[in-house]
Amino acid sequence: MGSETSVEHTDSREGSVDWMPLDNAAKIYPVAGSGAVTPVFRLSVTLREPIRYRELDDALRRVVDRTPYYQVYIRRGVFWYYLERHRDYPTLEVLPDAPITSISLHRRREQLIRVLVRDRTIAVDVSHVLTDGYGGSVFLGSLLVEYLRQLGHNVEPEPPLLDPDETPDPQEYDDAYQRMYSPGVRPAAMLAPAYHIPGLPHVHRYRVIAGRMPLAAVLAKAKERGVTLTEYIVATKIDAIKQVHDQQLRQTIKPQHSIIRIEVPVNMRRVYPTRSMRNFSLFVGPELDLSLGDYSFDEIVRRVHHDMHIQLDRNQLLRQISRNVGGE
Template sequence: MKDEHRRDDEPSDWFTLDNAAKIYPAAHTDSKPQVFRLSVTLTSPIRVARLQDAAERMIVRCPYFRVHLKRGAFWYYLERCDALPLIEPLADEPVSGFAIRRTHDLLFRVLARDATVAIDFSHVLTDGHGAMRFLASIIAEYLRLCGEPIEADPWLLDPDERPAAEESEDAYRRYFRKRLSKPPELGPAYHVPGFPLPGYRVITGRLPVAEALATAKRYGATLTEYLTAAYIESVVERHRHQSESFIRPRKSVIRIEVPVNMRRLFPSRSMRNFSLFVSPEIDLALGEYTFDEIVKIVHHTMNVQLDPRQLLRQLGRNVAGELNPFVRVVPLFLKDVYLSYLHYRLGDRLYSGVISNLGRFSFPASVEKHVRSVGFTLGRNPVRKKDCAVVSHGNELSISIGSMITGRELESRFFRRLVEDGNAVTVSEVGG
């Protein structure tokens, strides 16, 4: 029997994983679930039945998200399924971890409580850009089903519109160029030590965007550069305190992974992953740094690494590895072992933390008036232990630092820097 929720014009019954997604199934564990959360709080309580209808209409519009993960002989792939998202209660847990290999599960969860809608996404499915657009479209459709007049907008996905082929493309393949030199090899970085928490704690600071932008401008930096420098300074302080203890740190490099939305440099309408990274760092073996010096290093490093030619080297290395004839014929059970190791060697091991700044979470005016606030949280990572997620809406900047360890010294120093620079920060905490 034909599923009444399926469209007659939908594409094939399976999708390959995009280049970034290929590593996530192998790296996925219960303690490192490779998920992130986006949330929107409205001005009125959620009507769950209407939200359910909106989510169902939007998942039919986005067949590349209506999939579950399957094992092939050589690679994982995404198989189309008839599952529909079921609205679940939003608990106090900052980000839910879910088993991506369950045969009939979607790779995202929609949750609601009071006036808040949240979606937990597996990174196998999409990145922050695709997640923001999908959630914004669900919110707009929900409001329309509630009787609100919602204007059409290019940012919003129309549930009555056929999906564009480019939405499901692997944009990494599209921009891949052969025979580019590889980016420089990086050495291991310092990781903040600490005693493990039983759960996951998120400390969120909210402050006016205008104040934060003005502060960054005073330092001659962008907002992302300023926040990255503040985070590095906070890690430096933890390194200094540890250096004064009986267990001295073995690593002197503090390096932060800063995701880059590649669509800003290489046009693409892909709703799947299309992000790479820049990696500003300082080496404490060379001496001490003032905050102004850290800002300058971050600013100049990011300017160099954000050059499209530099990013293409990183993209080329990643895609060339996937296309390597030997790699392609290695059985999946062996790839799992290798890719898990690769994720550690080229990922977790190299970074003291992550700062992911999604930028402005925007809505058309007809939706905007119903939105009170937004949130963004990264999932757990037992190697880095702490990561930072940033998003803005209206004149509010939200900065959430997730932690798997008990100590709050890093978060305290980070937000103290913002306050010392004249920002009015309101701090809250969940989980733990």
């Protein structure tokens, strides 16, 4: 990994690429981490030929230089955590069988991005302290294009992928939550507790559940009901959880909560255009309150469709930002 080398920084709440306070979404993770949940996600791509390590390592160094806001360690200050730039590079690691690796937020020299390789597959494990799925996918896509260039292929990165020959745009390490926050907007209300499926373990809960479905057939089902693919899949999940809830009732077990809610991530860059490569996502939560009675599947689909349209309204999302940022 090399020796630890920090860079000079100015102690400012606004930060710079060398020193950045955690963004609004990242602030919860250092204080809320547990053995049950690790704030890490994995993205991967499988190529047709085995990965060549030397070329991939050369590509990784160029992409890391292009994304200095990811070449950081997490640090604990007097009042808050922050990210500090260093000059180390991630070391290529063997991709394990585990669905995710743990990235500690309390070890001093822990890389917040891991690049994992096995056979024909390149994977990145990314701490949510750094970014969301969008930022991770741009990083992986940029790495893939640069790797192909290192192999001699004539390919060029197209937006939103990053070109290692370009200089980072300051907006890429901007805290977009702070930029979009409006103090005069009434915060969104806190949500009522939701039903949880009983019997799920509270530790070591990560496991791989794989499934396949014919895309054309599922799209046709969604189109029949006049909804999007996402809305149809969310309705299907709510219906499945409802069946578990109903089974408990048949066993004379009264569940503690009657609301079934699914969190659906929203890439806020589609609502508020920004080049930020840090976290900038929220959630909408279509829900079903079973205390109001039974629902057919078609009724669930309609409920999800209208719920998501209301919650995806730009002003409703702004209320979420007001609640989250205003509470700092």
